[in-house]
Each structure stands twice: as structure tokens, then as C-alpha cells.
Amino acid sequence: MRRVVWRAILAAAALGAAIVPARAEVRILASPGGEVGPFLDLFERVRQSGERVVIDGPCLSACTLVLSTVPNERICVTRRAVLGFHAARSVDRRGQMYAEPEASQAVLDTYPAPVRGWISRRGGLTSRLLLLRGRELAAIYPRCR
Numbered sequence: 001m002r003r004v005v006w007r008a009i010l011a012a013a014a015l016g017a018a019i020v021p022a023r024a025e026v027r028i029l030a031s032p033g034g035e036v037g038p039f040l041d042l043f044e045r046v047r048q049s050g051e052r053v054v055i056d057g058p059c060l061s062a063c064t065l066v067l068s069t070v071p072n073e074r075i076c077v078t079r080r081a082v083l084g085f086h087a088a089r090s091v092d093r094r095g096q097m098y099a100e101p102e103a104s105q106a107v108l109d110t111y112p113a114p115v116r117g118w119i120s121r122r123g124g125l126t127s128r129l130l131l132l133r134g135r136e137l138a139a140i141y142p143r144c145r
Contacts, residue, residue, distance in 0.1 A: 028059045030058050033063050036088075043069035053070050059082065060084035067111055076144035077143060082132070
């Protein structure tokens with residue numbers, strides 16, 4: 001396997017996400033999200049590799065940054081794909097969660113226009129998880145072949 005693929009496997013394992021590279025593609029099977037930094041690093045490596053991303057299950061929270069990093073023409077979705085979006089939030093030293101409105105806006109601004117529009121039509125990024133799937137998702141990203 002190429003070095004990029006091994007790094008993607010190691011990064012995915014470290015994230016606790018089921019992101020499986022296979023034959024010039026990275027397949028997202030299930031990712032609950034997590035800290036933004038590791039996802040941005042992983043998806044930047046995927047972008048540079050030229051590999052296609054197959055979203056084949058839940059891609060929630062920070063995982064959706066794949067849409068901001070990998071070119072649209074290299075992303076496809078299966079019938080099992082689900083994208084989950086919510087507002088950015090941070091946790092302080094005491095474990096208290098708090099909203100990050102500026103970070104939420106910055107992330108929203110990086111999504112492709114059809115995704116931004118879909119989020120806006122549903123009230124924007126809030127603490128509630130917005131799920132993009134099915135026909136609505138297939139109207140934005142092609143089905144994988």
C-alpha cells in the first residue's frame with residue numbers, strides 16, 4: 001500500500017472512526033466526529049492524494065469537514081450515507097460545553113454552496129444535529145458507482 005493510505009488508516013484508527021481506504025478511495029463507514037484538527041489533517045492528506053471519498057454511512061460533526069477539504073467531484077455517497085451538522089462548541093477545563101458562534105460561521109462558510117443552502121433552510125447551525133441523507137443528499141452529491 002502507498003504511504004498515504006497507511007497514514008489514512010492510522011489517522012482513522014486514532015480517531016476511532018471507521019474510515020477504510022481501498023483501491024484509490026477512502027470509504028467513510030461510520031464517524032461520530034471529534035476534534036476538528038485531526039479530521040482536517042486527514043482530509044488534507046486525502047485531498048493531496050487524489051483519492052476519491054466514498055461516504056457509506058454516518059459522517060457526523062467534524063467528519064463533514066471532508067466536504068470543505070476534498071473537491072466535490074471526488075466525493076460520492078451511497079444509500080447508507082448520512083451527513084450530520086451542528087454548531088461548533090468547545091469544552092472548558094471543568095467540562096462545561098459552550099457555543100462557538102464565530103467558529104460555526106467559519107465552518108459554515110467553508111461548505112459548498114448547496115450544503116450551506118440546505119443548512120440555512122433548516123435554521124442554520126445550532127446545537128441540534130441536522131441530518132442530510134437520502135434524496136436530499138443525492139441531489140447534492142452523486143451516488144457512488
